[in-house]
Amino acid sequence: MIIKGNIALSENGFVFNPATGDSYTINNTGKEVLILIREGKNIDQIIDSMLGKYDVDKTTLERYLADFINDLSVNNLLEE
Amino acid sequence: MDQRKVTVAVTGLNNIDSPGPGIPVIRGIRESKVFNVRIIGLAYEHLEPGIYMRDLVDKTYMIPYPSEGKDALFKRLLEIHAKEKLDVIIPNFDAELFSFIKLEKKLDGVGIKTYLPSIEQFEERNKSNLSAYGEKYGVHVPAGTEVYSTSDLNNILRSMNYPVMIKGKYYDAYAANSFEQAVNYFIRLSAKWGFPVIVQEFIRGTEVNVVALGDGKGNLIAAVPMRKQYITEKGKAWGGITIEDPSLLELAGKIIFQTKWRGGIELELIRSTDHRLYLIEINPRIPAWVYLAVGAGQNIPEALLMLTLGMEVNPFTRYDVGKMFVRYSYDMIVDLELFSRLTTTGEL
Known part of the structure; x- marks a missing residue:
């Protein structure tokens, strides 16, 4: 799972895809996930990293993460 | 660096809700470090806003509509040239380009330069020739055809799925969702722009445009x-x-x-939902959003002027x-005296 190289992510959670001109705003949790993906972490590593920080059980986190990654893919932000 | 003094006449001063490219072209040229320009506006309507933008346009002259023919236009341009010593004319309307292209040699003969495509290049990219154009140059284009009557329209629409695009010869386009709507748009567009009206397949996707400049030798400038x-x-x-x-x-x-295109050009494209790129229209001149290109680092109007001057x-x-870019509208306050001077003398 790799974020497209030219995707810009700003400090305040603004995501810009220069290839299409699309932009999005994501919350702090989304930004954290995006940074972890960009660092090359896989889904298990992202779950491990977030479980200790948030008051959430593993099943719920997996579901949220799958939804979010699907959103990234649908919006053309991940390498195919 | 010494700036070169040039007098440039520009059309398309209709900076309205569907703006002409004149004012953005002038803004680009005004920002040039190469040129010190005197801008002469050429207007068809007395209320073209650019006429009253005195910080951008030094003087404006009314010119005859393209429908009056190229000879009337040339005569008027000679009158203006006698007063202003024009170096260059940059026409910005599709509907006037035919006359200006035809007058290119005569204008050059009196010392006025233009930088325009040939008649063949101009005609080839016509909306009604788009299918042949796509085939010749290996570009995806929506299926389309030209229609001259409602019975033509009826025949064509039997083999197409709605919505379809109904387009005017020079400007305006509507998506029609039924035969009744298509007829309505056909009548409206043929009355405004004449025949043919173009019926085109509707492509779903994201609209993207490219402004470009060619040097007539095949180079993308x-x-x-x-x-x-x-x-x-x-x-x-x-x-x-x-x-x-x-x-x-x-x-x-x-x-x-x-095509060895000479001059400014705008490509209107749609990136379809299955990521194919469709060319839906080619405009044979600089578009009204050209100032975005200037702001992004490519002063295309200045480059066009340089090419024009060799x-x-x-x-x-x-x-x-x-x-x-974010466009905005702005109300100017204009004294009646200016308006009356323009309407009575044809210049301001």
Whole structure:
């Protein structure tokens, strides 16, 4: 799972895809996930990293993460 | 560096909700460090806003409508030239380009330069020739045909799925969802722009445009792609952003190279939902959003002026991605005296 190289992510959670001109705003949790993906972490590593920080059980986190990654893919932000 | 003094006449001062390119072209030229320009506006209507933008346009003259023919236009241009010593004319309307192209040699003969495509290039990219154009140059284009009557329209629509695009000869386009709507738009567009009216397959996707400049030898001098962010009811971009899409630049380069296009050009494209790029229209002049290209680092109006004057222009190699334009409207207060002077003397 790799974020497209030219995707810009700003400090305040603004995501810009220069290839299409699309932009999005994501919350702090989304930004954290995006940074972890960009660092090359896989889904298990992202779950491990977030479980200790948030008051959430593993099943719920997996579901949220799958939804979010699907959103990234649908919006053309991940390498195919 | 000493700036070269030039007098440039520009049309398209209709900076209205569906704006002409004149004012953005002038802004680009005014920002040039190469030129010290005197701008002469050429207007068809007394209320074209650019006439009253005195910080941008030094003087304006009324000129005859294209329907009056090229001889009437040439006569009027000679009168203006006698007073202003024009160096260059930059026409910005599709509907007037035919006359200006035909007058190119005569204008050159009296010392006025233009930088326009040939009649063949101009006709070839016509909306009604788009299918043949796509085939010749290997570009995806929507299926389309020209119609001259409602019975033509009826026959064509039997083999097409709704919505379909109904387009005027020069300007305006509507998506029709039924035969009744299509007929309505056909009547409206033929009354306004004449025949043919073009019926085109509707392509779903994202609208992207490219402004480019060709040197007539096949070289792409400038090109900036833009994604429309906000589109008015008339289909005009009210906000847009420069994007990084090598396939758009590649297509612009291919078209300029293959056609040896001379002058400014706008490619209107749709990136379909299955990621195919469709060319839906080619406008044979600089578009009204050209100032975005200037803001992104490619002063295309200045480069066009340099080419027109026979100066060497190095092709642009970069532009800023993620640069936006947001259009706005602005009410100017104009004294009646200015308006009356323009309407009675034909100049201001």
